[in-house]
Amino acid sequence: MTMNVMIDSLFDLPQEATVVVPSSPSTQTFSLPKLVSRLAYHAMMLEVHLTPKPGLVDALNNGSHDDMTLATFVVSANAIVPYFAQFVDTGTAHAHLPVTALLSGLRPIGVEAEQAMFSATHGVNTHKGMIFNLGLICGAVGWLQGNHLQVDELHIKEVIRQSCQFLVYDELKRCTQHAAATAGEQMYQQYGLTGARGEAASGLTTVMNYALPAYRECLIEGVATEQALWHTLLVIMANNDDSNLVHRGGIEGLRFVQDRASYLLKLGGYRYPNLESELMAFDRDLIAKHLSPGGSADLLAAAWLVHELVQLFENESFG
Ligand SMILES: CC(C)(COP(=O)(O)OP(=O)(O)OC[C@H]1O[C@@H](n2cnc3c(N)ncnc32)[C@H](O[C@H]2O[C@H](COP(=O)(O)OP(=O)(O)OP(=O)(O)O)[C@@H](O)[C@H]2O)[C@@H]1O)[C@@H](O)C(=O)NCCC(=O)NCCS
Numbered sequence: 001m002t003m004n005v006m007i008d009s010l011f012d013l014p015q016e017a018t019v020v021v022p023s024s025p026s027t028q029t030f031s032l033p034k035l036v037s038r039l040a041y042h043a044m045m046l047e048v049h050l051t052p053k054p055g056l057v058d059a060l061n062n063g064s065h066d067d068m069t070l071a072t073f074v075v076s077a078n079a080i081v082p083y084f085a086q087f088v089d090t091g092t093a094h095a096h097l098p099v100t101a102l103l104s105g106l107r108p109i110g111v112e113a114e115q116a117m118f119s120a121t122h123g124v125n126t127h128k129g130m131i132f133n134l135g136l137i138c139g140a141v142g143w144l145q146g147n148h149l150q151v152d153e154l155h156i157k158e159v160i161r162q163s164c165q166f167l168v169y170d171e172l173k174r175c176t177q178h179a180a181a182t183a184g185e186q187m188y189q190q191y192g193l194t195g196a197r198g199e200a201a202s203g204l205t206t207v208m209n210y211a212l213p214a215y216r217e218c219l220i221e222g223v224a225t226e227q228a229l230w231h232t233l234l235v236i237m238a239n240n241d242d243s244n245l246v247h248r249g250g251i252e253g254l255r256f257v258q259d260r261a262s263y264l265l266k267l268g269g270y271r272y273p274n275l276e277s278e279l280m281a282f283d284r285d286l287i288a289k290h291l292s293p294g295g296s297a298d299l300l301a302a303a304w305l306v307h308e309l310v311q312l313f314e315n316e317s318f319g
């Protein structure tokens, strides 16, 4: 499926996500939270449809997964899209509070969204990290809006960093005596890797300092969307300590992926004429090793979403 056809097909959004704007302005049903949730949905659809994607579910194969397909991700995204509007609303509702109070407001929504995901996928973890990473971005947008602050990557990064600054200590460092309840906690106890929590506590550094600049360079160079997303995914895979990779293949598995992504970037990344066939070979190798950079896939969607949100707020004022 070409990216253009794929992008066009993305606009037949789930009914509840579409905003019908009647003719008379007085009854307009425009909603910023709903608009942001539609962008989050679009980010998830762009990510999962990007093909090929090494080790990950895409339109060609299920990567290193025997429990989920492209359809699983679409069903999952449809189930969780309403919660992204709630993240924005909750951010705005917490605008009068210090930013350090934001995460505790967002958490219950994230748990509900996870439950909706597991219900839609019959127990398969498709978007747990996506809910966390995109949920923080949506919550930050709501909080910034509520405080009439500029919605740009620096402000989004700082809101996330301040609201998650104690996450690693509170949930990982302080809990090493308890048995790990999740893969992420296990990876911390075994290897000291902080996973999604560490990424959030840094203010999504991999997204803001690596992925976003790389994606924007591609856009400035006039690179096709598919190539830009491939290049950005490689930048993330080369720089992100993805707990999924370590959970499946140990530190060796993580280093294998980081080194191969770095190698493809050294070949030129989006400038390299045979990038697609190299990505197909990379995909075959990760499937053979049962490795899947799920966290990196989430951060690709996050980078695209941040870029689109910043553009949206640059061009529009929403009161
Ligand atoms: C805060 C939590 C979300 C942390 O959860 P956990 O303790 O599990 O910690 P992590 O493993 O660190 O992260 C969970 C998911 O986050 C993605 N991820 C991994 N590394 C990173 C990273 N460095 N930066 C950002 N994100 C990262 C990853 O999610 C994706 O992969 C999953 C699919 O891959 P798969 O291999 O299939 O995963 P499994 O099924 O688990 O393994 P197999 O059995 O198949 O081998 C999928 O989730 C993708 O999204 C990590 O999996 C959590 O504790 C929490 O608080 N949740 C409550 C909800 C909440 O608070 N929401 C916040 C609202 S703002």
Ligand SMILES: Nc1ncnc2[nH]cnc12
Residues within 6 Å of the ligand: 047, 048, 053, 055, 056, 057, 058, 063, 065, 126, 127, 130, 292, 293, 294, 295, 297, 298
């Ligand atoms: N396309 C994908 N395949 C596997 N895990 C993922 N997590 C997020 N996106 C994913």
